[in-house]
Amino acid sequence: MSLERTLILVKPDGVQRRLIGRIVSRIEDKGLSIIGMKMLQVTPELSKKHYAEHVTKGFYKDLEAFITSGPVVAMVVEGPEAITVMRTLMGKTNSRESAPGTIRGDLGASRQMNLIHGSDGPEAAAREIATYFAASEIVAAPNALAAHLWATDEE
Numbered sequence: 001m002s003l004e005r006t007l008i009l010v011k012p013d014g015v016q017r018r019l020i021g022r023i024v025s026r027i028e029d030k031g032l033s034i035i036g037m038k039m040l041q042v043t044p045e046l047s048k049k050h051y052a053e054h055v056t057k058g059f060y061k062d063l064e065a066f067i068t069s070g071p072v073v074a075m076v077v078e079g080p081e082a083i084t085v086m087r088t089l090m091g092k093t094n095s096r097e098s099a100p101g102t103i104r105g106d107l108g109a110s111r112q113m114n115l116i117h118g119s120d121g122p123e124a125a126a127r128e129i130a131t132y133f134a135a136s137e138i139v140a141a142p143n144a145l146a147a148h149l150w151a152t153d154e155e
């Protein structure tokens with residue numbers, strides 16, 4: 001196991017629905033560290049770069065319209081196995097199928113408007129973090145709580 005970083009977005013539906021705080025709280029409650037954070041407007045160009053794997057799919061046009069429809073909050077989140085931990089915390093892509101207790105399962109009922117993005121693997125995480133953040137915007141401080149959150153062999 002090792003510390004990982006993942007790119008998280010509170011999508012435009014989450015921002016418009018005033019759910020930023022509740023989503024951020026879930027990440028912090030889990031013990032993960034937010035080491036980069038900003039609000040921005042996704043442009044069509046940025047959407048195509050972020051969702052490169054989906055650009056040729058039938059739903060891409062609607063996805064681009066949605067992700068560019070208003071501001072998002074972008075975060076770099078760090079912790080042991082943070083990529084998988086965040087995917088589990090988020091729930092399934094279709095919020096109607098997401099388990100209760102997950103962010104998508106508790107807060108929404110849409111496949112498209114599913115509140116949150118999280119990288120789906122180490123390569124995607126590295127690429128997406130570099131797409132949204134300059135190195136100077138990531139501020140990793142020593143985690144003073146680490147001794148109480150997980151064992152040293154879990155870092």
Ligand code: IDP
Nearest residue numbers: 059062063092093111112113114116117118120
């Ligand atoms: P993920 O966000 O759970 O990783 P992906 O399959 O990577 O899901 O899809 C990216 C985003 O595109 C989803 O979060 C959702 O907003 C949207 N999306 C996925 N599948 C569909 C679909 O079939 N129709 C419309 N939108 C979709």
Ligand code: MG
Nearest residue numbers: 117118119120
């Ligand atoms: Mg995905």
